[in-house]
Amino acid sequence: MKKPELFLLGVDGGMTSYITEQIEKGKLPNLKKAFSESCVLTDCRPAYPSISATCWATIQTGASPHMHGITDENIVPEGAYLNEFVSAYHGDYLMAERFWEAAARIGKKSLIADFCVSGPARTDLARTVGGIGSVADSRVLATEQTLRTVKEISEQLYVFDADVSSIFPSLPAFAMTASGKWQPQIKLQQSKYDKTDKGYFRLHVEKKNDLENPFNIEEFYWYMDVTKKGINIAVSEKDMQAGKYYEVPMNGWSEVIKRTLKDDNGPGNYRFRIKLLPAGKNGGFMVFITSAVNMYNALSPESFAKRADNIDEICSSNSYAHFLTREGNIDTAFELIEFKNEWWKKIILDAMENDPADIMAFVMGHPDSINHMYRSIFEGLQNPTEEQSAVAKYAYKRAYEILDDFIGWLYEHVLGEDTVFMIIGDHGSIGFNRTVLVHDYLEKEGLLNYLPEPDGKRLYWRNRRIDWKNTKAFPVGCANVYVNLKGRQPEGIVEPEDYDKTVNEIIKALYKHHWNEKGQCYIAFAVEKQQAGFVGLGTERVGDVLYGLSGNTTGGYIGGVHACQIPSAKTATGDIRCLFALSGKNVKKGQIIDRPANIEDVAPTLCYLLKYPQPADATGGVLFHLFEDDMYQKS
Ligand SMILES: [Zn+2]
Structure with a gap:
């Protein structure tokens, strides 16, 4: 098992203040270890605008937005109507060299996952998971203005003996509020079902918008039987009758269900998990099915995609947002994040075994989602009720515990003695009213x-x-x-x-x-x-x-808790600055440094430390003050 030279763990919206508070309370043991072995910067400023696309593009290139071209989350193409902007989350708009591309010039291999603006890959030495957009299972369009992303087929939610609006009464089922506000609604549209002659429920799998199913997956259904303990689910009525079904207990998940479904590329492996949830007070229930994802489509190059296609886990990287709700389903959101992390772990171990990468860079999105939904409540703005405050606190607790667990796993399995380990955020967040x-x-x-x-x-x-x-x-x-x-x-x-x-x-x-x-x-x-x-x-x-x-x-009208705030914005309880902890050979240990830095310094600093060529278009500098004073003598 070859360990990487560099592991960059991206934490979208990571809040340094929350981590240090929790460490002081004796929580988050792995982040505590990471901080105690690192230089932690308290004044690392994001790019402007403080939006993920621009900031992650800056981190990966070491260049300022005017150099790398991801100047905002939207870009107006030449000669277009001003409301026909396109999404800058697509890597085709990136005009600067990425640091792992600079490293590829001396033969360094990389594995990059869920890193905004990182795809499509431009070097054979980069293996990428997603990156056309921010998560693996959905992609932005390069040439068309849209608020939606392309997905195979969305998550499905079936409601029995209850109605979603009565379970989630605060808002109508599909209402959107500005991000950063309290968002207690479930955003999933209900899917249809009917009953077969043999008395089973037949669950229809439906596209939720016209951008879905670009590869034309054949029509498919799930068959369901209600039992005393929960439900049984099968992929066909025949399987159900033959006892080839998956049991799903109340409040529990099915195992990973692999289905071969035909699409334009032939038969493909699609994986799902199914959860059964109570609904309402009168014995109603909901069946949640994760989105249809064929990992083969989300990974490149093909050799990597083929290998990863054998990994049995779901990468439901975006579905969790639907369940960051008030009325008891927040745990479903965290379970979905944990499944995705399990999938990541398998990808990482597989790479270490079969196709070792010198550089690994994985970006976690959920801490930012927590900021968008709960930050203002967490900071006590917007007159929260006690219940809302408690949920916001719980959301932060679980989000950072999951991050901490993952870091613990990295220490155990991935980080070697000489591995440079960087935990980096793209921006922080600020509550607002x-x-x-x-x-x-x-x-x-x-x-x-x-x-x-x-x-x-x-x-x-x-x-x-x-x-x-x-x-x-x-x-x-x-x-x-x-x-x-x-x-x-x-x-x-x-x-x-x-x-x-x-x-x-x-x-x-x-x-x-x-x-x-x-x-x-x-x-x-x-x-x-x-x-x-x-x-x-x-x-x-x-x-x-x-x-x-x-x-x-x-x-701002986009982002709310971040995006429109300037790189030095700070309030009594919020801060737009980026999480930054760097450790490894030649890096000072256990230092908290409040000297200002910018995220465009990340790539130049990493490349210098690892003796990689500097990214061609970098405007940032090397943060020499983070290095041991005797690093030249040692090397
Ligand atoms: Zn965000």
């Missing part, structure tokens, strides 16, 4: 106009139709406002000679509406793009005006 609605501000100032909706209904901004003939400015992503410029945008109305005037009107409008009741301005800056170099922006891939929030318990 007010949302900046840039669209509304521009609308109030007459810069943005919508077409009237036929029934006069007021829709969420994303669903409104824009009156381009009367629109001078439009916000995109977390940080940009574009001028609807004649000759550049279709239906552009702002004459080139009025460009500067319009830019100034936008800046004025942003400042005008960003004051709270205490008279504090919560916009940190709003500048024309030529001035945005101080946050590493300012290329053609940004808006004409760039702005950022100061924190101040104010969240």
Whole structure:
């Protein structure tokens, strides 16, 4: 078993303050060990905008956003309508060299998992899991504006003798709230079922939107029988009758169920787990089935995909968000995260055995999901009830316990004496009780106009139709406002000679509406793009005006708890700074360092430490003060 030279554990939204508090209370033993062996930075600043795509792109390239091109979570393609932006989570938009690509120049092999913007791979020496988007089982589209991702087929939820809206009464079943707010709803749409002549339930597996099932998986069903202990599930009625079924107890999971399903690529291995949950007070129940994932499609290159296809676990990396709810199903979310981690462990052990990698980089997304759903409550903002506070506390506890367990496993099985071990976050989070609605501000100032909706209904901004003939400015992503410029945008109305005037009107409008009741301005800056170099922006891939929030318990309309906050934003209880703990040969041990650093320093520092070539486009520097003073003498 060959151990890697570098293991980078990414923790999306990792909160240093939470970890240190828990360590002081005697919790999180493995993080305690990691911190005691590391240099821990308390002032490592994210990129701007503090959104995952931009920040992970910065970490993997050591370059600032204007160099690597992932300037926001959305990018407006040249000549497109301003609301036809595409997702920057797709690696095709990355213009800089990744650090593992630099290492590949001297023959270093890497294994990269769930790392935003890491796919598709550009070197034969990189094995990648997902990376086109943020998780393995869903992919963003490179060329089409969409809020949804491409998945094989989504999770399914079947409800018996109860109705979801009565179980989750706080909100209608499909309502969306701004991220970062209390989100007690279950977002799964219910699937249909019927009964067969032989008296079994036949569960229909349904696409939830038209982006699903790109490989045309054949139609398939599950057959279910209700027993005293729970349910039996089979893949066909014949199997059910022959006793070839899987037992699922109440509140429990099935084992991993492997099904061969035909799709455009021939017969493929799809794996599932099924959970049975109580529903309501009158003996109702719910059957949850994880999404259909054929890992072969999510992994590259093919030799790696073929090997990993034999691994028996699910990688339900995104489904858990559906269950981060108030009424008792939060544990289901954590169980799903643990299944994904089990799958990761198997991938890692398989690689160490069969195809050793010098570099391993795995990114965990769930701490960020916890921030989005619970941070504001956790910080005591938004007037939480006692019950809400307790759930938020529990969510943090479980999220970091799972992280801690995984680190413990790494120490036991993966990290060698000489392995450089880095725990790195892409950004932190800040609770908020007010949302900046840039669209509304521009609308109030007459810069943005919508077409009237036929029934006069007021829709969420994303669903409104824009009156381009009367629109001078439009916000995109977390940080940009574009001028609807004649000759550049279709239906552009702002004459080139009025460009500067319009830019100034936008800046004025942003400042005008960003004051709270205490008279504090919560916009940190709003500048024309030529001035945005101080946050590493300012290329053609940004808006004409760039702005950022100061924190101040104010969240952006994207992300809420992070994304629109500037890299140094901090409040009494929240901090946008990144988790950063580096350990290994030649690195100082047990140091807490409050000297400022930026995440663009991560890749240059790692490459220097490991004697890899520097990433070609790096703008960050080597953090020499983290190294032992005598490292030159030793090496
Ligand atoms: Zn996030």
